[in-house]
Every structure is written in C-alpha cells, then in structure tokens.
Amino acid sequence: MAYAATADHVHIDDHPSGWRRWVLSTNHKDIGTMYILFGAFGALFGSVLSLLIRLQLAHPGGTLLAGGEFQIYNVVITAHGLLMIFFFVMPVLIGGFGNWFVPLMIGAPDMAFPRLNNISFWLLIPSLILLTLSIVVGSGAGTGWTFYPPLSSVGQPGAAVDFMLVSLHLAGASSILGAINFITTIFNMRAPGMTMHKVPLFVWGILVTAFLLLLAVPVLAGAITMLLTDRGFGTTFFEPAGGGDPLLFQHLFWFFGHPEVYIMILPAFGVISQVVSTFARKPVFGYLGMAYAMVSIGVIGFVVWAHHMFAVGLDVNVNAYFTAATLIIAVPTGIKIFSWIATMWGGSLTFETPMLYAVGFIILFVIGGVTGVTLANGGVDISLHDTYFVVAHFHYVLSMGALFGIFAGFYYWFPKMTGKMIPNWMGNIHFWITFIGVNVIFFPMHFLGLAGMPRRIPDYPEAFSGWNYIASIGALMTFAGAIYFAFIVFYGFKWGKKAPANPWGEGATTLEWTLSSPPPFHTFETQPHIP
Amino acid sequence: MKEKRRSTLIILLSLAFGMLALTFASSALFRLFCEKTGHGGTTQVARKMPTRVEDRVITVRFNADTQRNLPWEFKPLQKQITVKAGEVGLAYYHGINKSQTPTVGMATYNVTPHKAGIYFNKVECFCFLEQHLEAGQETDFPVQFFIDPAIVEDPTMDEVDTITLSYTFFPLAKGTNLKW
Numbered sequence: 061m062a063y064a065a066t067a068d069h070v071h072i073d074d075h076p077s078g079w080r081r082w083v084l085s086t087n088h089k090d091i092g093t094m095y096i097l098f099g100a101f102g103a104l105f106g107s108v109l110s111l112l113i114r115l116q117l118a119h120p121g122g123t124l125l126a127g128g129e130f131q132i133y134n135v136v137i138t139a140h141g142l143l144m145i146f147f148f149v150m151p152v153l154i155g156g157f158g159n160w161f162v163p164l165m166i167g168a169p170d171m172a173f174p175r176l177n178n179i180s181f182w183l184l185i186p187s188l189i190l191l192t193l194s195i196v197v198g199s200g201a202g203t204g205w206t207f208y209p210p211l212s213s214v215g216q217p218g219a220a221v222d223f224m225l226v227s228l229h230l231a232g233a234s235s236i237l238g239a240i241n242f243i244t245t246i247f248n249m250r251a252p253g254m255t256m257h258k259v260p261l262f263v264w265g266i267l268v269t270a271f272l273l274l275l276a277v278p279v280l281a282g283a284i285t286m287l288l289t290d291r292g293f294g295t296t297f298f299e300p301a302g303g304g305d306p307l308l309f310q311h312l313f314w315f316f317g318h319p320e321v322y323i324m325i326l327p328a329f330g331v332i333s334q335v336v337s338t339f340a341r342k343p344v345f346g347y348l349g350m351a352y353a354m355v356s357i358g359v360i361g362f363v364v365w366a367h368h369m370f371a372v373g374l375d376v377n378v379n380a381y382f383t384a385a386t387l388i389i390a391v392p393t394g395i396k397i398f399s400w401i402a403t404m405w406g407g408s409l410t411f412e413t414p415m416l417y418a419v420g421f422i423i424l425f426v427i428g429g430v431t432g433v434t435l436a437n438g439g440v441d442i443s444l445h446d447t448y449f450v451v452a453h454f455h456y457v458l459s460m461g462a463l464f465g466i467f468a469g470f471y472y473w474f475p476k477m478t479g480k481m482i483p484n485w486m487g488n489i490h491f492w493i494t495f496i497g498v499n500v501i502f503f504p505m506h507f508l509g510l511a512g513m514p515r516r517i518p519d520y521p522e523a524f525s526g527w528n529y530i531a532s533i534g535a536l537m538t539f540a541g542a543i544y545f546a547f548i549v550f551y552g553f554k555w556g557k558k559a560p561a562n563p564w565g566e567g568a569t570t571l572e573w574t575l576s577s578p579p580p581f582h583t584f585e586t587q588p589h590i591p
Numbered sequence: 592m593k594e595k596r597r598s599t600l601i602i603l604l605s606l607a608f609g610m611l612a613l614t615f616a617s618s619a620l621f622r623l624f625c626e627k628t629g630h631g632g633t634t635q636v637a638r639k640m641p642t643r644v645e646d647r648v649i650t651v652r653f654n655a656d657t658q659r660n661l662p663w664e665f666k667p668l669q670k671q672i673t674v675k676a677g678e679v680g681l682a683y684y685h686g687i688n689k690s691q692t693p694t695v696g697m698a699t700y701n702v703t704p705h706k707a708g709i710y711f712n713k714v715e716c717f718c719f720l721e722q723h724l725e726a727g728q729e730t731d732f733p734v735q736f737f738i739d740p741a742i743v744e745d746p747t748m749d750e751v752d753t754i755t756l757s758y759t760f761f762p763l764a765k766g767t768n769l770k771w
C-alpha cells in the first residue's frame with residue numbers, strides 16, 4: 061500500500077504491564093478494547109433481561125415477572141432499554157470501534173486527550189453499578205427508559221429511581237468527555253494530506269455522533285438534574301401544583317432522545333460504508349454525499365423531537381410541522397441506502413461474514429425506516445403510538461440496525477484487533493441464526509401493534525397470544541445465536557489462524573490495514589503522508 | 592498542535608455548558624413562550640380593557656377539575672354564558688374544603704380550542720393567587736374576562752363559536768414559593 065512504509069516502525073517505549081496497563085491506560089487501543097469488553101458485558105446483561113421479558117410474554121397470564129403487582133416487569137423493561145443503549149450499543153460502537161479506529165484511520169498516534177479518554181471509560185463502571193442498584197434496591201426503578209414524570213417524580217419515590225438517574229448522569233458525563241475527545245482528535249490530529257474530504261466515512265460517522273452527543277447529552281443532564289431536585293428538594297419544574305409542566309420534561313427528554321437514536325446509528329452507518337466498499341472492492345459511491353447526508357441527518361435530528369409526542373395534545377399545526385420535518389430526514393437516509401446499493405452495483409462482491417451483516421443491515425434498516433416514516437405521520441401515530449408497532453419500528457433500526465452494524469464491524473476488525481481469523485463459515489452460520497431469529501421476534505410485533513396491543517404491559521388478551529408466542533421463540537433462537545457467538549469468539553482466539561495485515565484484499569484501503577495485525581502498541585508516531 | 596487542541600477543547604466545553612444552561616432556562620422560557628403565544632390554550636392577562644364590542648357572539652363554557660390529593664369540591668356555578676367579542680363577562684366557581692384541616696390550593700388553567708388562548712383575556716381571576724380554605728369553608732371564586740375583539744379579524748378563528756375555559760385545582764406543593 062502507498063503509505064505502508066512509514067506506518068509500523070518498531071517502537072520501544074515504556075509499556076505498562078499488569079493491572080496498570082488497563083486501569084491507568086491512556087492508549088487508545090487498550091481503552092477501545094476495554095470499551096468492547098464492557099459493552100459485551102452490558103449486552104449479555106441486557107439480553108438476559110430481554111429473554112425474561114419474552115418468557116413473561118410467551119403466553120397470556122404469565123407470572124414469571126408478576127412480583128410486586130408486576131413492578132418487577134416494569135423494572136426489567138426499564139433496565140433492558142437503558143442497558144442496551146448506554147451500556148452496549150454506545151460503548152461498543154463509539155467507545156470501542158471509535159477509539160480503536162478513528163486514530164488509526166486518520167493516521168494519528170492516539171486520541172487528543174489520552175487521560176481524559178481513560179476517565180471517560182472508567183466513569184462507566186460506577187454508572188453501571190448504580191444502574192444495577194436501581195434494579196435491586198427497594199422495589200426497583202420501573203419507569204421505562206424514558207422516565208416521564210409524574211411517574212418518575214411522585215410515582216416512584218424510592219431510592220431506586222435516584223440511583224438510575226445518577227447512573228445516567230455519569231454515563232452522560234462519560235459521553236460528553238468522549239465526544240470532546242473525538243472532535244478534537246478528528247479536527248486537529250489528521251495525518252498531513254488527510255483533508256476532511258478524505259477521512260473515511262466511519263470517521264465522519266463518529267464526528268457527527270460526537271457533535272450530537274455534545275449538544276444533546278447536556279440537555280438530558282439538565283432534565284435529570286431538574287427531575288432529581290423535583291424528587292428530593294421540593295422544586296416544581298415538572299409539577300403542575302407548583303407551576304411546572306410535566307410536558308416540559310417530555311420536550312427536554314426527546315430533544316435529547318431523538319438525536320440519541322442517531323447517536324446509536326451513525327457510527328453503524330460508518331461501519332457499513334467501510335464494509336460495503338471493502339467487499340465490493342470499490343470506493344464508496346458518492347463519498348461526499350454520504351458524508352454530508354450524515355451531517356444533515358444530525359442537523360435535522362435536532363428539530364424533529366416532538367414526533368415522539370404526537371399523542372400529548374399538541375396543537376394540530378405543531379403536529380403538522382413535526383410530521384413534515386420528520387419526513388425530511390428520510391431524504392438523506394435514502395441517499396445513504398441508495399449509495400450503498402450503488403457501491404455494490406457492478407462491484408466484485410464477496411460475502412464474507414462482515415458483508416453478510418452489512419447487507420442484512422441495509423435490508424432490515426429499510427424496513428425500520430419505512431415503519432418510521434409511517435409513524436412520522438401525526439394522524440397515523442395517534443392510533444399507533446405506544447403500541448407494539450413502535451416497538452417493532454425501533455427494534456428494526458436498533459436491534460437489527462445498530463446490532464448488525466456492531467457485528468459487521470466486529471467481524472471486519474476482529475482480525476485487526478486480535479491478529480486472529482474467525483473462520484468464515486462459522487460467522488456465516490451466526491449471521492443466519494441471528495437474521496432469522498430477530499425477524500421472528502420483531503416482525504410479528506408489527507401485526508400485534510396494528511391490532512392494538514399496547515407496549516410496556518406484562519399481560520394481554522388471548523387474541524394476541526399467537527404472535528407473542530412466535531416472538532418468544534425468536535428470542536430463544538437469537539439467544540442461542542448469542543451463545544454460539546461467544547463460542548466463535550473463543551474459537552477465534554484459541555484456534556483462529558494468524559491474520560495477515562490485510563485479510564480482506566484490495567478493497568480494504570483505509571490506513572488501519574497498512575499496520576500489522578494486531579497493530580503495535582504505538583502507531584503512527586511519525587504520521588504518514590497522504591497523497 | 593497543543594494550542595489548537597486547547598482552543599478546540601474550550602470551544603467544545605462552552606458549547607456543552609451552553610446547552611446545559613439553556614436547559615435550565617427552558618423552564619422559564621417555556622412558560623414565557625406559552626404566555627406570549629397562547630400556546631396550549633394559555634390565556635392572557637388583560638393589560639387594558641377592550642375599547643370596542645363586536646357583533647360576534649361566543650359561548651364560553653366552564654369546566655372544573657380537582658387533583659385527587661386536594662380534598663376540595665370545586666365546580667362552576669354556571670354551565671356556560673354567552674358574550675360578544677370585546678364584552679366583559681363575569682363567571683363564578685364554587686369551592687368547598689371538605690377536610691378537617693386548612694388547605695391551600697392553586698389552579699392551573701387553559702382554554703380549548705388552544706388557538707383561542709391568545710384572544711382570551713382575564714381581567715381578574717382566582718387563579719392569579721393561591722387560595723386558602725379553612726376546614727369546611729366554602730367560597731365563591733370569580734373570574735372576569737373578555738374575548739379580544741381582534742378575534743373577528745382572524746380567519747383561522749372563524750369557526751370558533753364556543754370556547755371552554757378549564758381549571759384544575761392542585762394542592763400547593765410544600766415549600767413552593769409561587770411566582771407564575
């Protein structure tokens with residue numbers, strides 16, 4: 061490759077070992093590894109809870125989570141949502157892949173603020189501990205991941221909700237610090253010649269994500285603080301009795317919450333772009349369009365939040381505005397889908413596991429996008445809001461979108477990160493189990509939602525039992541796939557063949573493939589020159 | 592390089608803190624926004640009396656709710672009255688404290704259709720102040736209002752011939768110092 065010569069020169073340096081290497085780590089690859097391990101734990105935790113939910117709902121009249129008048133069920137769905145978002149998807153996609161590959165892809169020696177990076181990671185540990193406490197203390201936090209007052213203020217006075225809120229404060233602080241680090245790195249530490257219009261699309265994905273985090277998470281932090289003082293110190297920000305308004309909370313929450321859903325998907329967009337271009341052996345079609353589509357998704361994402369609030373009684377004109385604004389987001393999203401297809405078109409395609417996941421991503425994300433556009437119509441949403449149709453929508457974009465993005469990235473970069481290959485056929489089997497499993501879980505939820513089954517309920521009338529049973533079977537299947545995945549990873553480490561610097565061939569053109577697999581501890585101390 | 596990183600850091604930190612500050616300000620801004628625009632059916636406080644009366648007749652209906660923690664009975668004394676746009680109307684609600692202890696309540700309010708909020712002016716209202724009722728005490732709560740005659744010039748208000756004025760009484764949260 062063009063820039064290989066300057067890349068991996070031997071570096072003998074202080075190389076901390078033992079626990080110091082990890083606890084005091086300032087190395088972007090080590091921190092990335094820790095994020096991925098942490099995310100794997102979060103995923104396992106969250107998946108076990110999701111399995112409990114599906115077991116409760118497998119038959120009408122379920123009693124598995126019936127304790128405390130079904131408060132246990134409420135606690136489980138709350139923790140499931142928060143774990144998957146804050147302790148699985150975000151740590152793996154942003155903290156894990158972002159830390160590992162942003163510096164490598166732009167030819168930087170490390171992140172801009174390595175010690176800050178360390179703090180960002182370690183803040184997540186107390187945050188997860190507090191979230192765990194919020195499950196077990198008292199009757200637990202059963203507010204849903206959106207914790208609307210008055211349920212979360214006067215409705216559940218115990219300490220559990222406070223633990224949950226403080227946990228999110230810490231996770232939020234971690235995200236903001238991480239975002240600052242990424243932006244500073246990408247703006248100031250690119251290798252000479254690597255202009256913004258040359259950085260790989262994964263880096264663009266992380267950059268836009270970081271800006272969303274920087275501007276949205278402080279709003280969540282403010283709303284949480286107001287909720288905490290409403291709960292503990294007699295303020296009335298969200299309490300009508302004192303002149304407050306519970307709807308204000310929903311506005312603040314979704315001003316954060318909608319950008320948050322893009323925070324979870326933009327890095328995955330980036331991964332998919334890298335993977336598709338690699339296995340089509342072509343540069344991404346319409347690179348600039350792809351980059352600026354992400355920017356415009358990020359910008360428009362800040363002015364559509366009330367599509368989560370169509371049913372609260374907003375003015376009809378307000379609903380009309382939010383309908384129109386939301387539909388506009390489908391345009392840049394469509395640009396991305398078409399560009400991926402155009403990249404594959406006429407390419408010399410091969411379907412290694414990462415590519416299977418990328419194609420799966422594109423197909424399933426389109427389904428999620430179509431249901432999103434359906435829900436974006438304020439009039440339609442009045443009848444679909446808070447039904448399983450919404451649950452189906454956001455699991456197609458998250459539990460298939462973001463999750464498939466994670467798997468695509470994981471299989472793509474596993475050889476780079478570990479120096480070992482995972483046999484293709486093993487990964488492909490995992491893909492098919494997961495692909496079928498998640499569709500069996502979530503496709504029937506469209507029917508349940510259209511038939512009027514409300515979300516967040518622990519029981520349902522007999523009429524809904526057929527599709528619920530099928531969804532639960534899908535959950536078991538997906539879970540079996542997850543266990544098999546753990547085995548694959550173990551197999552790869554133990555028996556996997558040694559990975560070459562670039563196992564994917566001529567399509568893999570980004571800088572990380574110029575380095576050995578795994579890369580040396582320090583990389584790009586002399587930055588490569590990009591022609 | 593270090594310099595540039597530092598200045599980027601400072602810009603980004605101020606963006607984040609700026610958003611945090613805006614969030615805290617949002618509570619006051621949200622209220623101000625509703626008051627100024629009549630958003631959500633927020634009624635207006637009359638600054639001066641209307642100077643003309645139009646022929647347009649509007650029925651004003653009255654609704655009353657009580658939050659369940661407030662041991663009051665609260666209801667309008669008339670179901671509805673009709674006024675002309677620009678004419679000052681007077682209506683009464685009636686409250687009884689059914690408990691053995693003195694209690695303090697405060698009423699929230701709006702009108703439907705929401706778009707009528709900007710035209711609905713209150714001259715005097717029990718909802719401007721907190722209300723004390725001794726144990727068992729009964730009292731009448733007056734509200735004096737008019738509908739801005741400018742309503743006749745707004746074509747989007749053409750089909751509005753009924754406006755519902757609604758109140759909900761809440762017990763005053765402990766430790767609150769009310770400034771609406």
Ligand code: HEM
Nearest residue numbers: 321325367368390429432433435436445446450454457458
């Ligand atoms: C074409 C793009 C999209 C459109 C038009 C869209 C539209 C919507 C609408 C209108 C709702 C509210 C439904 C309701 O509560 O009644 C919604 C909910 C949701 N969407 Fe999307 N969406 C899109 C893409 C995405 C993406 C990419 C993600 C995440 C990766 C996402 C995640 C969610 C989540 C998590 C919820 C539910 C939040 C909750 O109530 O718990 N959406 N979407």
Ligand SMILES: [Cu+2]
Nearest residue numbers: 318321367368
């Ligand atoms: Cu949204």
